[in-house]
Amino acid sequence: MKKIVFSTLFLLFSAFLLQGFYPAQGVEADMLVGVWEPSHGKARVKVEKIADKYYGKIVWLREPIDPATSAAKVDKNNPDESMRQVPLKGYRLLKDFTYAGEGEWNDGTIYDPENGNNYSCVIKAKDVNTLDIRGFIGVKTFGRTDVWKRVSIKK
Amino acid sequence: MKTTVFAVLAAFMLATTACSNTETLTFESEEVTLTAEGPLYDGSNTASATWTADLSALNIDPATIQSARVKSITITTDSPDDLALIQDITFQFAGKDVSMQQVGFLNPVPAGSSSLSLQIAVEQKDIAKFFQLPNMTWVSDVNLSAEKEENLQLKVRLNFELEVKK
Numbered sequence: 001m002k003k004i005v006f007s008t009l010f011l012l013f014s015a016f017l018l019q020g021f022y023p024a025q026g027v028e029a030d031m032l033v034g035v036w037e038p039s040h041g042k043a044r045v046k047v048e049k050i051a052d053k054y055y056g057k058i059v060w061l062r063e064p065i066d067p068a069t070s071a072a073k074v075d076k077n078n079p080d081e082s083m084r085q086v087p088l089k090g091y092r093l094l095k096d097f098t099y100a101g102e103g104e105w106n107d108g109t110i111y112d113p114e115n116g117n118n119y120s121c122v123i124k125a126k127d128v129n130t131l132d133i134r135g136f137i138g139v140k141t142f143g144r145t146d147v148w149k150r151v152s153i154k155k
Numbered sequence: 156m157k158t159t160v161f162a163v164l165a166a167f168m169l170a171t172t173a174c175s176n177t178e179t180l181t182f183e184s185e186e187v188t189l190t191a192e193g194p195l196y197d198g199s200n201t202a203s204a205t206w207t208a209d210l211s212a213l214n215i216d217p218a219t220i221q222s223a224r225v226k227s228i229t230i231t232t233d234s235p236d237d238l239a240l241i242q243d244i245t246f247q248f249a250g251k252d253v254s255m256q257q258v259g260f261l262n263p264v265p266a267g268s269s270s271l272s273l274q275i276a277v278e279q280k281d282i283a284k285f286f287q288l289p290n291m292t293w294v295s296d297v298n299l300s301a302e303k304e305e306n307l308q309l310k311v312r313l314n315f316e317l318e319v320k321k
Binding site: 046048050051052053055057058059060074079080081082083085086087089090091092095096109 | 198199201203205243245247249250251254255257260262274275276277278292294296297298
C-alpha cells in the first residue's frame with residue numbers, strides 16, 4: 001500500500017515538474033491565433049484559423065514603403081513573375097499549419113519575401129507569448145529557428 | 156537515322172493518344188458571397204466562404220479532373236462604397252490536405268470601379284486537387300483604406316478551365 005501511495009505521489013510530482021519545464025504542453029491549438037513579431041522586428045504577422053488550419057499574414061511593416069519605388073512594398077521576389085505586384089501588407093507568409101499536440105504546429109510552410117523561397121516549417125510554443133519558428137529544407141536538422149513574440153502579451 | 160525517325164513517330168503517336176484521352180471544359184461557379192465580419196479596421200482584413208463545386212451540369216466525376224486552371228475572377232458588391240474602400244485584394248484557395256494557393260490579385264484597385272477583374276497567377280499548382288475535396292475555402296485578403304463598422308461582403312464568380320479524362 002505504501003509503495004502504491006509513494007508511486008502515485010512520485011508520478012504526480014514528476015508531472016508537476018515537467019509542466020514547469022514545458023509550459024507549452026497544456027496550450028490549446030488556438031493559442032497560435034494572434035499577432036506575432038519576428039525577432040528582426042521589421043513586420044508583424046497575424047495568425048488566423050481558416051478551415052481547421054492556421055495561416056499567418058503580414059499586417060504591419062516597420063518600413064511599408066519601398067525606397068526604390070516610393071510605393072508600398074510588393075512581393076518583388078516571387079518566383080512567379082505574374083505575382084510580383086502582390087502587396088506585402090496582407091501577404092500570407094505562414095500557410096497550412098495543423099496542431100500536432102504538445103504546443104507544436106506542423107505540416108506548414110513559411111515564405112521569405114526577401115528571397116522568394118518557401119520553406120517547410122514547424123512552430124513550437126515556448127510559452128503562451130513566445131514561439132520558436134523553425135524553417136528548413138528537407139529535414140528539420142538543417143534549418144534556422146527564429147523566436148517570435150506575441151504583440152499583445154497574454155497574462 | 157531509322158532509329159531517330161522511329162522515335163519521333165513513336166513520340167508523336169504517344170502524344171496524339173494522350174491528347175485524345177482528355178477533353179478541356181470550361182466551368183463557371185455560381186456567385187459566392189465572401190464575408191469579412193465587422194467591425195473592420197484599416198489595413199488587412201480577410202473575407203472567406205466555403206464552396207462546393209457542383210459539377211452535375213458538366214456530368215463529370217471530380218476524380219476524372221486531371222488539371223484545372225482559374226481563368227478569371229470577378230468581384231462585385233451590393234454597395235459601391237465598399238469597393239471604394241478596397242486598396243488592393245488577393246485571392247486564395249484553401250482546403251484540407253492541399254496547400255493554400257494564391258490564384259489572383261489586383262493592386263491597386265482602380266478608383267470608381269463597379270466590379271473588379273483580378274489578375275490571374277500564371278503558375279497555378281494543385282488546383283485540380285481542390286475539386287477532389289468535399290469543399291474548398293475561398294479566402295480574399297483586402298487592404299482597406301478606412302474602418303468599417305459593418306460586415307464587408309464580396310460577391311465572387313470564378314471561371315475555370317478543366318482538363319478531364321474521357
